[in-house]
Amino acid sequence: MRVVSLGSSSSGNSLYVEAGPGGRTRLLVDAGLGVRVLQARLRSLGVDLSQLRGVLVTHEHSDHVLALPSLLRRYQVPVITNEETFAAIEQGLAAGAWRSDSGKLVVSPTEAEGDVVIQEQSETTLVQEQSGVEIVTRIQESTLVYRPVNNVPALILPTGKTTAVGDIEVTSFPILHDAVAPCGYLLSVGGCRLCVVTDTGEVTSEMLSMMAQADLLVLESNHDRQRLLRGPYPQRLKQRIISSKGHLSNDQAANAVLKTWRPDSIRWLWLGHLSKTNNTPSLALTSMRERLQSAGANLSQLHITVLPPGMGGIWDSTQLWHAPSLWDL
Ligand SMILES: [Zn+2]
Numbered sequence: 333m334r335v336v337s338l339g340s341s342s343s344g345n346s347l348y349v350e351a352g353p354g355g356r357t358r359l360l361v362d363a364g365l366g367v368r369v370l371q372a373r374l375r376s377l378g379v380d381l382s383q384l385r386g387v388l389v390t391h392e393h394s395d396h397v398l399a400l401p402s403l404l405r406r407y408q409v410p411v412i413t414n415e416e417t418f419a420a421i422e423q424g425l426a427a428g429a430w431r432s433d434s435g436k437l438v439v440s441p442t443e444a445e446g447d448v449v450i451q452e453q454s455e456t457t458l459v460q461e462q463s464g465v466e467i468v469t470r471i472q473e474s475t476l477v478y479r480p481v482n483n484v485p486a487l488i489l490p491t492g493k494t495t496a497v498g499d500i501e502v503t504s505f506p507i508l509h510d511a512v513a514p515c516g517y518l519l520s521v522g523g524c525r526l527c528v529v530t531d532t533g534e535v536t537s538e539m540l541s542m543m544a545q546a547d548l549l550v551l552e553s554n555h556d557r558q559r560l561l562r563g564p565y566p567q568r569l570k571q572r573i574i575s576s577k578g579h580l581s582n583d584q585a586a587n588a589v590l591k592t593w594r595p596d597s598i599r600w601l602w603l604g605h606l607s608k609t610n611n612t613p614s615l616a617l618t619s620m621r622e623r624l625q626s627a628g629a630n631l632s633q634l635h636i637t638v639l640p641p642g643m644g645g646i647w648d649s650t651q652l653w654h655a656p657s658l659w660d661l
């Protein structure tokens with residue numbers, strides 16, 4: 333499994349994951365960047381938008397879905413999410429606008445991007461370049477519901493269910509956020525696991541049980557609580573961010589990590605979805621390190637990365653073979 337952060341912040345999130353022979357199963361977790369930016373960043377990895385097998389959507393806020401109109405309509409990339417989020421996406425597509433995380437209306441950029449080259453490709457098949465002859469069905473998961481949305485494919489994965497998307501086993505689980513049915517994801521390939529938890533106001537025991545399985549954990553570390561409370565945001569927005577359906581603070585993220593670590597765990601931790609106003613990379617990193625250190629974790633064995641708003645953060649599951657455990661036994 334190879335994982336690359338294409339962007340992570342309050343203003344745009346997308347994670348690229350590939351697995352299988354030659355990295356043939358290519359997925360995004362969220363697509364909250366402009367489609368041109370997304371395209372350029374994927375191209376730098378040698379990947380074309382038309383090669384994506386699907387986009388797992390955590391929730392319908394603009395910083396997670398901005399590129400969906402183009403991905404769905406121009407590139408025929410299926411959206412994969414639960415029924416409720418799917419309905420919200422249908423509304424967003426019809427309205428040509430999305431709600432931002434802070435409640436503002438964000439107009440979909442699709443119309444302004446008319447010069448994007450449309451890829452000629454079948455709706456349901458994808459030719460695997462590696463073999464040159466092998467053709468696999470793009471929507472082969474019988475457990476998923478196929479439904480056209482404005483003539484584009486969609487796969488319904490009810491929250492709490494597990495299914496195979498190509499070479500990747502995908503499990504969704506509920507998180508707490510002010511969207512219709514937000515969820516996190518656990519992605520597994522041959523015993524390697526990636527867990528994505530962003531945009532949640534609290535961490536539940538169910539979320540902890542998913543996070544505890546991860547080799548690579550992508551976790552929200554949105555704000556420094558004091559900085560938020562003293563900062564320039566209106567009171568209502570501050571209350572919303574610290575509410576149980578808002579965002580995780582640096583302290584909450586550290587607590588969650590402390591609760592999930594096992595003595596034999598080998599971990600990579602990516603801290604993401606940082607607020608530009610209410611956090612800094614060094615605050616997020618220092619806060620996490622100090623909390624873990626005071627709990628006795630061996631930090632030399634822990635790989636913490638603070639994800640930048642731009643491209644950054646690359647993980648390959650082969651790193652698992654070389655990593656010792658986190659805690660001194
Ligand atoms: Zn967000």
Ligand SMILES: [Zn+2]
Binds near residue numbers: 391393433509511531
């Ligand atoms: Zn959100």
